[in-house]
Amino acid sequence: MKAYEYRHLVGFEETNLVGNVYYVNHLRWQGRCREMFLHDHAPEILDELSRDLALATVRCSCEYLAELEAFDEIVLRMRLGGVVQNRITLSFEYWRTNKEGEELIARGEQVIACMRREGKRAVPTPIPVPLREALKPYA
16 A cells, blocks of 8 residues: 655654653654645645645544664655545554664554634535545555
């Protein structure tokens, strides 16, 4: 199954006092991967986000399988987990890469609701066509 890939090199600022990656960074990387996907495959959505579209994360998770340290090279692979009404589920796999190959480090998931801002309210809206089409190859 095809996956969108975001590559990341862990920096010192992402580690804790013990020297391993602080757990919340995995969730930040999910957001970064999602942003880069929009930039690369659905730039029209970025324009809509500056107007009235909102992609609200309603749930996110991460299952940690191994620790990461500064200067580990990570490939985050994102796939479409499913679509229900105005909600998109994205699945993530975190792989540490090195000369010997790849090691699965973590798995994560996000559920995103497509909303439109109407004044101070956000109301559910259908998934925009450019986003739906961009995600199809990753199902």
